[in-house]
Every structure is written in C-alpha cells, then in structure tokens.
Amino acid sequence: MATPAALASQSNDASFDSLWSELQWRGLIALSTDEAEVKALLAGAPITYYCGFDPTAASLHLGNLVQLLTLRRLQLAGHKPLLLIGGSTGLVGDPRPSAERTLNSKETVGEWVEKLGNQGARFLSFEGTNAARMVNNLDWTAPMSAIDFLRDIGKHFRVGKMLSKDAVSARLNSEHGISYTEFSYQILQGMDFLELYRRYGCIMQTGGSDQWGNLTSGTDLIRKVEGVSAHIIATPLITNSDGKKFGKSEGNAVWLDSEFTSAYAFFQFWLNVEDADVVDRLKVFTFLSRAEIEDLAKQTTEAPHLRAAQKRLAFEVTSLVHSQEAAQAAVDASAALFGNGDLAGLDEATLRAALGELPNATIAGAEQVAQLLVDTGLVASLSAGRRAIAEGGVYLNNEKITDEAAVANVWLPGGFAVLRRGKKTLAGLFKK
Numbered sequence: 001m002a003t004p005a006a007l008a009s010q011s012n013d014a015s016f017d018s019l020w021s022e023l024q025w026r027g028l029i030a031l032s033t034d035e036a037e038v039k040a041l042l043a044g045a046p047i048t049y050y051c052g053f054d055p056t057a058a059s060l061h062l063g064n065l066v067q068l069l070t071l072r073r074l075q076l077a078g079h080k081p082l083l084l085i086g087g088s089t090g091l092v093g094d095p096r097p098s099a100e101r102t103l104n105s106k107e108t109v110g111e112w113v114e115k116l117g118n119q120g121a122r123f124l125s126f127e128g129t130n131a132a133r134m135v136n137n138l139d140w141t142a143p144m145s146a147i148d149f150l151r152d153i154g155k156h157f158r159v160g161k162m163l164s165k166d167a168v169s170a171r172l173n174s175e176h177g178i179s180y181t182e183f184s185y186q187i188l189q190g191m192d193f194l195e196l197y198r199r200y201g202c203i204m205q206t207g208g209s210d211q212w213g214n215l216t217s218g219t220d221l222i223r224k225v226e227g228v229s230a231h232i233i234a235t236p237l238i239t240n241s242d243g244k245k246f247g248k249s250e251g252n253a254v255w256l257d258s259e260f261t262s263a264y265a266f267f268q269f270w271l272n273v274e275d276a277d278v279v280d281r282l283k284v285f286t287f288l289s290r291a292e293i294e295d296l297a298k299q300t301t302e303a304p305h306l307r308a309a310q311k312r313l314a315f316e317v318t319s320l321v322h323s324q325e326a327a328q329a330a331v332d333a334s335a336a337l338f339g340n341g342d343l344a345g346l347d348e349a350t351l352r353a354a355l356g357e358l359p360n361a362t363i364a365g366a367e368q369v370a371q372l373l374v375d376t377g378l379v380a381s382l383s384a385g386r387r388a389i390a391e392g393g394v395y396l397n398n399e400k401i402t403d404e405a406a407v408a409n410v411w412l413p414g415g416f417a418v419l420r421r422g423k424k425t426l427a428g429l430f431k432k
Contacts, residue, residue: 015290018043019042027284028235031209031232033230034231037231041204050193050202051082052205053085054089054094055085056093057112059256059259059260060256064120064256066208066284072124073287075124083135084136085116085134085137087113088141089137089192094211095167095168097174099174141188149191162186186214186217190218191218193217203230204232205218205231205232207232207235208237209236215232218232241277258326263318264357268314268357270313275304282309285320286320287316329347332350334354352414352416355418360427360430361428361430363431364432369408370385370404372385373394415430416429
C-alpha cells in the first residue's frame with residue numbers, strides 16, 4: 001500500500017481539463033445532484049466530502065473499493081475526505097432487496113468498526129493541508145435520546161417519500177416486508193450528512209447509485225434544516241459485460257482482507273477479467289493515465305493472447321490493496337507453479353494460498369504419483385496416470401517424473417508439493 005508521502009506525490013491525469021471530466025471518462029458518475037454546481041465545486045477551492053461504510057462484515061469488499069478509490073481521487077485533486085465508519089448504522093443495517101438483515105452484537109460491530117477503519121485508512125493520506133479524517137457516527141448517535149431523535153430529526157422526514165425509496169418499496173412488495181428498524185436507516189444516514197456539515201462543513205457525499213435513496217435523505221435534510229445545498233456523486237453498479245454483478249461468484253464476495261481472500265487469489269481474480277471488461281476495470285480500479293490505459297486497450301485488441309491489460313490490472317490493484325511486494329509474490333508464484341521459476345524460493349504463505357486455489361489432496365506418507373494424479377482429479381484412472389507419466393507429461397515440484405511407480409516424498413518448505421500434468425494442469429499436495 002502506498003505511504004502517505006507516495007500518495008501525496010500522485011496527481012490526477014493532466015490530459016483532463018477537469019476532475020469531473022476525468023470521473024466521467026473513468027465511468028464513475030451514474031447520478032449526481034446539480035451537475036453544474038458539482039463541477040464548479042470540484043474545480044474550485046478544496047471542499048470537505050465523505051463516504052460511509054457500514055461494518056456489516058469483518059472486511060470491506062470490491063464494491064467498497066470503488067468508493068475508497070473515488071475518495072482517493074478527490075483527495076489527490078486537493079479536496080478533504082471524511083472516512084465514516086458506521087458504528088451506529090452498522091447496528092441497524094440498510095435494507096437489502098431480499099430480506100431483513102441479521103443484527104450483529106454491539107461487541108462484534110465494535111470490532112468490525114476498528115477493522116474497517118484500518119482497512120479504509122490505507123487508501124487515504126492523513127497528512128498535509130487536505131488530510132483525511134476518520135469519523136464514527138456512533139459518536140453523535142449514542143448520546144441522543146429517542147425523543148430528541150424523533151423531535152429534531154424525524155420530524156423533517158415525510159413517510160410518503162420514505163416509502164417511495166427503491167430499497168424500501170422493494171421490501172414492502174416482498175413476502176418479508178420491512179421492519180421499522182431498517183425503515184429508519186435512511187433517517188440515520190441523513191442525520192450523518194447533517195452532522196458532518198455542522199462539524200466539518202462537509203457539503204458532498206459519494207456512494208453507490210443503488211444507495212441513491214439513502215444518499216438523498218442527507219441532502220434533503222440539510223436543505224430543510226440549514227437552508228444549504230449539499231451534493232452527491234453516485235457511482236454506477238459495476239457489472240460484467242454479461243450483465244452480472246462484478247465481484248460476485250456463486251454468492252462469494254472478493255474481500256480486501258487477505259484472511260478472507262488471499263493476495264494470490266485476489267491477483268488471480270483480476271488476471272481472469274474478460275477482454276470485454278478489462279479496459280473499464282483499468283479506468284475504475286487503477287490510477288493509470290489515459291494514455292497508458294488506451295495503450296493497453298490497443299494491446300488487448302491487437303494481441304489479446306498476451307493478456308497485457310489483465311496482467312497490468314492485476315498487479316496495480318493488488319499493489320493498491322495489499323502491497324507491491326504481495327503483487328510481485330503473486331507474479332512469482334504464478335510463474336513458478338508453471339515451471340518458470342523457483343518454487344522453493346516462494347514464501348510459505350503465498351505458496352499455501354496458491355495451492356489452496358487448486359485441486360488438492362492431503363497425504364500422510366509417501367504415495368504413488370500415479371494415484372495422486374487420480375486423487376486430485378488430474379486424470380480419470382490409475383492407468384491413465386501411469387500412461388501420463390510414461391509419456392513424460394507429469395511433474396512434481398517442476399521435476400519430471402519418469403518412473404510409473406514413483407512416490408511423492410519430496411516436499412517444499414511448509415510441507416507442500418506441486419503436481420502438474422502437461423503445461424497448465426496443476427494440483428496441490430499437502431503433507432498431513
């Protein structure tokens with residue numbers, strides 16, 4: 001992850017005449033309040049803006065990464081970010097389209113507030129004239145009584161308008177309905193924006209377009225209470241070229257915490273982006289210049305088999321989220337697994353993560369390689385395994401196996417081994 005000094009040295013692409021035009025080119029503006037006013041604010045003196053993240057899990061994910069990088073882009077242009085972690089809104093949860101959220105304990109949410117704050121802080125600089133600031137909405141929500149909340153905040157919200165919000169109406173029309181707890185979420189988020197305006201002069205919020213109803217609750221409240229126009233930039237929902245939500249695979253999110261998605265698996269995720277999507281991903285998830293991205297787009301068109309854009313994308317985003325060292329370790333691991341590097345030179349954590357992504361088997365002692373080919377699914381039968389060995393297409397830790405009766409008894413540090421059939425079919429072995 002970039003240090004604050006390195007972060008401060010970055011700048012927005014000089015090929016753009018304004019920050020607004022850069023955000024547009026990168027596909028980061030789906031909706032906004034008054035466009036002319038927002039463009040003027042972004043081009044003028046530094047403003048204070050914020051984005052909120054609720055601790056509904058122990059890690060941030062790819063959807064959150066879009067917002068974190070948007071916060072960073074605006075800071076690099078000279079504006080002042082507030083990184084809000086929702087210690088109170090995380091106890092409630094915003095309405096999902098499907099069903100009611102399971103409420104987590106206050107202790108769990110408190111732990112997640114700290115984890116998410118540490119994750120998010122790595123993307124911003126907390127030094128200099130436009131230093132970022134971390135805020136927690138529990139600080140102003142916890143001291144407020146229910147009566148004060150209803151009198152001072154709730155009275156400014158009209159139930160008819162609240163019911164019309166997409167997230168609420170979807171739930172009202174579902175078999176699950178919606179509780180008053182989740183129904184009131186938009187009031188809490190609106191109060192956040194008002195409080196940040198009063199404390200820090202915050203006049204802009206960023207967020208996902210699917211949260212537009214919650215986002216506008218704050219601008220409406222500030223206008224009613226303070227008589228001031230506040231603004232919103234909403235980023236689009238990131239989808240693949242086939243229309244599916246990006247970053248979701250069989251219901252599993254891609255997490256920013258390496259405990260949930262290893263740096264190696266994270267790198268591989270980006271490496272496998274389709275050609276049709278890779279240029280859009282470079283625009284949204286990297287800080288490469290327009291010229292660099294256009295060059296990579298050209299390479300994708302002219303020589304797609306080289307996957308130059310995917311390789312650069314994977315390295316850039318893994319470096320941002322984890323570190324350049326982690327990104328390089330993923331590159332080295334990929335090369336070594338396919339026989340183009342030193343397996344023994346890989347660190348244990350990277351190798352474990354890499355092998356965990358492959359078909360694998362755990363063995364107690366020395367077992368025949370031919371049988372392990374079957375156990376890991378690299379061949380269909382023992383005879384097929386022996387035949388593959390006889391044909392010279394089987395490798396253990398990148399050493400060719402020539403004996404059909406050979407056993408696996410050579411281990412890499414940590415008790416691992418890499419079994420390979422041909423050039424590209426891999427499996428992992430773990431010593432019990």
